[in-house]
Amino acid sequence: MNTGTNRLYFIVIINMKIRCHQQDCSEKAITISYTTRVKNTTCKLNIPNVNGLCISVKVNPEECGNKKQSPPLEISIPPPPVRLVKNMSFEYYHDRLKCTWDSDVDVPDLGLYYWYVTVFLTIVLYISLSFMKIGECVINDTFHNKEMFYLFNGTYKGQPVNNTFRQNSSTYFVKLEKPKLTIQRIGQSLCFHTNFTVSEFGAHCYEKNYIYSKCDEVNHILDSVYKVDYDSSCKYRARVQIILSSRCGAGKSDLSDEVEYGENRDSNLPALLAGIIIPLMLSCFLIVSLVLLRR
Known part of the structure; x- marks a missing residue:
């Protein structure tokens, strides 16, 4: 093959493993794979x-006649010797991403790099954790629609260690403000009104999950506006939660404080009272009539 006129392309397939500590690279152990085509012997993947x-x-x-693809060269890279952090969690609110984690190891020089990838370049930023609360960082996030990578590095038992994690964009960890609910009677209906602060997402991104009870019977309704028929013999209790639509990301608010309207009453009470009061009144009228007749 004439390398002056023919081109070589390399296909690099990178797979994550389930049973990484056993170094199992079998097909059964593969959960996620990445495939890329490069024109040289250097390949960088996030x-x-x-x-x-x-x-x-x-x-x-390519352009080499009937030359076939080479047999694969298999390379196994073991996981890092220690997991520096675990149980990572995120909360995104008003262009600020709060991340927290736990750790079972003592790494005084723990550092954090994070980055996201655009069409044209990779943006890498560094956070010094020495000035922050242990197990916590806050990122001023203006790139909330990008998939994120986090690299923790430090020294463990005299050896440098790095752990790289991949996470969804911050829009999948949205924490919305707690809403306020009011109930208003209009005619023979009760209308639920929800007040909450709209964040950087459009109005079409918010859904309301109403949880209410009528005479202690609990109902769940997912709707933007909701009203129910009013029953004067029932007490209504209601709460609401704001949910970010899956079209825009993922997240929710805490449930609002509970609001009550009306009182529980026995629907048979009027008939029962009539059955008691009317005979009693007739008896009194009869007694008075008999007394007057004797005179």
């Missing part, structure tokens, strides 16, 4: 490493 990696490199010649 990938997590905490579960170890199985790498398969194949040479796929």
